[in-house]
Amino acid sequence: MRTVTLGEYRNLMHAFSTGRIGAGVFKGSYVRLFEEDRVTRPQEIFRILEAIFGDLGAFSPGLDDSGLQLRVTEALRVLDAMRHGA
Secondary structure, eight states: BBBOOOOHHHHHHHHHHHTSSOOOHHHHHHHHHHHBBBBOHHHHHHHHHHHHHHHHHHHHHSSSHHHHHHHHHHHHHHHHHHHTOO
């Protein structure tokens, strides 16, 4: 287990939401980060990260790519708004 930074999640989510990585790579990388993460985070941030993790459990690559990308993009927008106090 290790300390996973919120920046690692954000960078991965950004790479997927902008199309730099595909859904399969995103899923594998995100699941690995989430399972390694031992940081206690504020509840509102944890809920966002956990929701994406849950979405990935029901995800079928090739079938749900655009829906997942929309959810990840929205989650990233919310995290950014929280970070900037918007």
